[in-house]
Amino acid sequence: MKHNPIVGCMRWGIWGENFNSKQYETIIDQCLNIGLSTFDHADIYGHYTTEADFGEVLKNNSSLRTKIKIITKCGINMLTPNRPTHEIKSYDTSSKHIRKSVEQSLKNFNTDYLDTLLIHRPDLLMNPVEIAEIITDLKKEGKLKTFGVSNFTTSQVNLLKQYIPIEHHQVEISVTNISAFNDGILDQCILEKVEAQSWSPLGNGLFTEKTEQNLRILFTAEELSLKYNCSINEILLAFLYAHPACIVPVIGTTKFERIQQAKESMKIDLSRENFYKLLAASTGHDVA
Ligand SMILES: NC(=O)c1ccc[n+]([C@@H]2O[C@H](COP(=O)([O-])OP(=O)(O)OC[C@H]3O[C@@H](n4cnc5c(N)ncnc54)[C@H](OP(=O)(O)O)[C@@H]3O)[C@@H](O)[C@H]2O)c1
Numbered sequence: 001m002k003h004n005p006i007v008g009c010m011r012w013g014i015w016g017e018n019f020n021s022k023q024y025e026t027i028i029d030q031c032l033n034i035g036l037s038t039f040d041h042a043d044i045y046g047h048y049t050t051e052a053d054f055g056e057v058l059k060n061n062s063s064l065r066t067k068i069k070i071i072t073k074c075g076i077n078m079l080t081p082n083r084p085t086h087e088i089k090s091y092d093t094s095s096k097h098i099r100k101s102v103e104q105s106l107k108n109f110n111t112d113y114l115d116t117l118l119i120h121r122p123d124l125l126m127n128p129v130e131i132a133e134i135i136t137d138l139k140k141e142g143k144l145k146t147f148g149v150s151n152f153t154t155s156q157v158n159l160l161k162q163y164i165p166i167e168h169h170q171v172e173i174s175v176t177n178i179s180a181f182n183d184g185i186l187d188q189c190i191l192e193k194v195e196a197q198s199w200s201p202l203g204n205g206l207f208t209e210k211t212e213q214n215l216r217i218l219f220t221a222e223e224l225s226l227k228y229n230c231s232i233n234e235i236l237l238a239f240l241y242a243h244p245a246c247i248v249p250v251i252g253t254t255k256f257e258r259i260q261q262a263k264e265s266m267k268i269d270l271s272r273e274n275f276y277k278l279l280a281a282s283t284g285h286d287v288a
Contacts, residue, residue: 002241005262006071006197007031008040008252013050017254024057030256032067034263040170040197040250042073042120043101047080051108059110070109071168073120073150074101091123095134102138113143118150118170132163148195154184161192168195173247175217175239175282176203186245201249202236213282220281228268233258235278237265242275 012019012027019027031037041051051072058065074097077083077090098117105114117138119131138144148168149157157166169189173180177200180186189196206214221232228235240247251262270278280286 001246002266003195003246003248004036004038004266005201005237005259006038006040006248006250007036007259008199008250009050009054010040010042010045011252011254013046013053015046015050019053019254021053021056021060024054025061027254027256027259028054028057028064028068031259034260036259036263037067038069038071038115040071040199041105042076043105044073044076044078044120047078048082051105055107055109055111065111069115070111071116071118072105072109072114073118073170074098074105075120075123091121091125093119093123093126093131095130098131098134099138102143106143113145116146116148116168117144118148118168119152120150122149122152122156126160128160128163131160135164148197150199154188157185157188157192157194166192166194168197170197170199170250172200172204173198173240174201174203174206175221175236175278176206176213178279178282181243186243186247189245196245196247197250198240198247199250199252201240201247201251202233206236213284216281216284217278220277224270224274224277227274228270230264230268231261233261234265234268235270237262238268238270239275239278241266241268242270242272 011017075091075093077086077092079086079089102117106112135147146167148166150170157169160166171180171185186196206217221235224235225232237249240249253259276287
């Protein structure tokens, strides 16, 4: 079964297009019109400013909240003038930090609940009991509906899930980064019924860095796009949709046309041979 792409907002603020409020409103509306209603954030996006930019739209349109789902993340302490007390980039999954970050996100979004909170990166000092307690409290208080992690190893997921259900795992997966196919993460998602979300689903740097691997992938994706009569982006996402873990791409474009392509990609059923053609373009060789 294929699930609608999640719309990533990392580049909507000052880390990218720097949309004004009207532009946020327009692109959110356009997404809703084609059935895309889940938006991915993190506390740190735009050096801690993008959540609030997005939240302005909710402030001015209270009925919008019921139509959308908000994912956000916490756990990274970023070095930025917007957080002058941070002396080094570090991770913090203490209950105090999670609570403070969630309360701030709620304020930023002008809402009283988050649909999903993800722990952004595995904190070497994380205490699973402490995380479980604070997540349970936040859920009981109605401030959080679902919980997940991002960029964890399978053993870190195994550890944490002994204490609190893990409902989502967001990791980098694309034709340029196929680790999750082999490191057990997607197997674990299937086994444990965890939603697998892929960030940078089009391939980190694919369009900007002219490496041999990227050129091979673009060449093959272009050939397939002619065969399937679609865009290259649709082929790259169809590669993820072919996997039985029901991977949900978290798309990062700032262009509505490319958001539409992502939605359209769900219609493509890439054949096994064509999946393996893209895999071979990624690795540089056929499978053994
Ligand atoms: N959990 C994590 O640790 C983590 C890490 C990174 C990101 N994320 C999430 O994942 C989302 C997606 O990440 P991403 O932005 O790296 O994903 P992506 O969708 O793979 O890449 C988007 C980038 O590719 C460009 N692009 C797309 N199609 C193109 C084309 N045909 N030609 C040239 N450029 C093209 C886009 O530019 P345009 O804007 O011009 O289309 C944009 O800069 C983020 O928004 C964020 O929500 C999560």
